[in-house]
Amino acid sequence: MERPAWAPQGIDLTVPSVSRMYDYYLGGSHNFEVDREAGRRAIEAWPGLPKIIQANRAFMRRAIRFAVGEGITQFLDIGSGIPTFGNVHEAAQSADPSARVVYVDNDPVAVAHSRSVLEGNDRAEVVSADFRSPQDILYSAEVERLLDLERPVALLLVALLHFIEDKDDPWKTVREIGDELAPGSLLVLSHSSADEGPMRNVGGGVRDVYRQTSSPLITRSRTEITRFFDGFELVEPGVVPLPRWRPEDVPGTDDPLLLSGYAGVGRKAGRVG
Secondary structure (H helix, E strand, C coil), rough: CCCCHHHCCCCHHHHHHHHHHHHHHHCCCCCCCHHHHHHHHHHCCCCHHHHHHHHHHHHHHHHHHHHCCCCCEEEEEEEECCCCCHHHHHHHHHHCCCCCCEEEEEHHHHHHHHHHHHHCCEEEEECCCCCCHHHHHHHCCCHHCCCCCCCCEEEEEECCCHHHCCCCCHHHHHHHHHHHCCCEEEEEEEEECCCCHHHHHHHHHHHHCCCCCCCCCCCCCCCHHHHHHCCEEEECCCCCCHHHCCCCCCCCCCHHHCCCCCCCCCEEEECCC
């Protein structure tokens, strides 16, 4: 298989990557045929998947605007994927030009493309690290340069945790990262679920596709997802289906298709400042 000029060396072009599949769903160009083939099979199993991805991104942008409205201008986006139009730094810096963003991903294509996109932006950087190794993130040169962890930070775990298996105890890792954040920090989280919507019927087929990728897809219940907010106080309306988190007159909030995941924002308790 021919390696595109933009693809870093050492990438296995025979294994689909969830971040490159996500890029494919959003119409991006930084993916390989193996990613597109897996993406097509996932969409065949679940035709509504691209719509869910778009709803997820829309939630993320609403949560960023909420954070800026709360006076938070520091963002740590773990599992950030491949930057496409309307990503975190664009949304945050359009709301407040002083906003600082650190992206984190373990996919070499995502990291390389992020560096290219962010060139010349001295308020945004990318770290090559894995969520499961929080110290590599929190003590990275990029975080130390851009983020002041003694002031509130918005921690974004958007469409990430459903790729972290129970055996890796993602609840513990979220707690470890949250413990290092200042009071008043926000946890912004979305996660797939089969509690409601068509995922109850098609989830098996979608999970079969993702088992062939770098990261299997794990659906969790609303109760399991809410546990990620331990140590944080949920802001209204709590943990709800994606389009129902503070909708902004967007049609389709009752579309059953979009009930296949939950989203929420929590604020770390304690005295700010």
